[in-house]
Amino acid sequence: MSDLLMWLPGILMSYAAFLLGIASPGPNVLAIIGTSMSVGRRSGISLAIGVAAGSFCWAVLSVAGLTALFAAYAPLLTAIKIFGGFYLLWLAYKAFKSATLAHDLEARTLSGGSRSAAGYALRGFTIQMSNPKAVLAWIAVVSLGLHGDAPLWVGIVIVVGMSLLSVGLHILYAVAFSTTTMIGIYSRARRSIQATLGTFFGVAGLKLLLDET
Structure with a gap:
């Protein structure tokens, strides 16, 4: 129980950083929203699953890479933390700058025409x-919860937790933002x-x- 209490704040910090990062849509999320609006929710959900699968791979690679580096060269922890x-x-800085700009959420559609569900999933992953x-x-977010002396279970909890959040939130974007009404609601709350x-x-x-x- 004491181990859990010691590592839990960092794990929750990683989760929170990931959640807020998704709350500020990047190109991947905008592509999901655009696909849901122009092609349909089903295609948007397939694209979201592909993006979430890519997030899982980046999470595994980040945790495994940082764990290996810490094991081989412990002083590297300081450099990783600084980075x-x-x-x-x-x-x-980018978030504050974006909050000052008066632009709305701009959904994006993928080039190349319509695809099968598997095709959209593969495109999202790519x-x-x-x-x-x-x-x-990912390195920055994972480093909030993973330190040089962290036990194996901490890395596993970070990977599993953020992967589940990625699947759920990307699919939520595909479903909720398939209407122009939700785009308008988000645009009004964007600066906050x-x-x-x-x-x-x-x-x-x-x-x-x-x-x-």
Whole structure:
């Protein structure tokens, strides 16, 4: 029980960072929304499943990579924390900047015409895995909950938890944002969401930079 209480705050911090990151839609989420609106919910859900599968792969690679690096070279933990902290501060800056801009949510449609359900899932997976910024974001988010002396179960909980969140939230986007009404509701709340995101990432970034453990 004591081990759980010791690692739980970091795990929850990783979850929260991931949740708020998805609350600020990037190209992948905008593609899901656009597909749901232009093609249909079924295709949007297939695309969402593919994106979530890519998120799972990035989560596994990030946790496994960081665990291996910590085991081989423990002092690297400091460098990872510094990188993660500054990257989160950069995300905070982007979120605050976005909150000042007067633009609405712009859904995107995929090129190449309609596809089968499997085709949309594969496209979602490919989009997520080919995103060069994804690995940087995952390392930063995972480093909030994973430290050099973390037991194996911490990495597993982080991977499983964020993978389940990814599946559920991406599918929720596909279902909820298949109507223009939801697009309008989100657009009106966008600035508040971005400001909240910026505040959280700023606090999380400073926590990583100032944490002495």
